[in-house]
Amino acid sequence: MGQLRVFIARKGDAVNGTSTLLVDNKTAYAIGAGVDHVSGGDDFTYFHVTYNALIAHAIESGIRRIYYGRGMYELKVRRGCRLVDSWVYMRASGFRQLIAAFWFPLASYWNRR
Secondary structure (H helix, E strand, O other): OOEEEEEEEEEOOEEEEEEEEEEEOOEEEEEEEEEOHHHHOOOOHHHHHHHHHHHHHHHHHOOOEEEOOOOOHHHHHHOOOOOOOOOOOOOOOOHHHHHHHHHHHHHHHHHHO
16 A cells, blocks of 8 residues: 655745655655745755655665656756656546557657657
């Protein structure tokens, strides 16, 4: 059974960044992040709340792998991530099956580029 962990960045009394991590055993999935860049300015809130805090928590709690998703490749690789293939399975019928038959190969092609 998984657990949701929420990380919060504050500037003064105001929350200016959050990220969420879904943890299942020794694997974690970064599933969302948001930062108020207006209140944060040019500080590193985004990197702290999406990478530094999550990686520090993983080390402290024994998590062995964090999946961040497939977007922003160069940024993630510069931060020490390694790109791995991920798989999505969907059981659909009718019209949804037709859409999935078109969409998933297209998305896979795009992600591999």
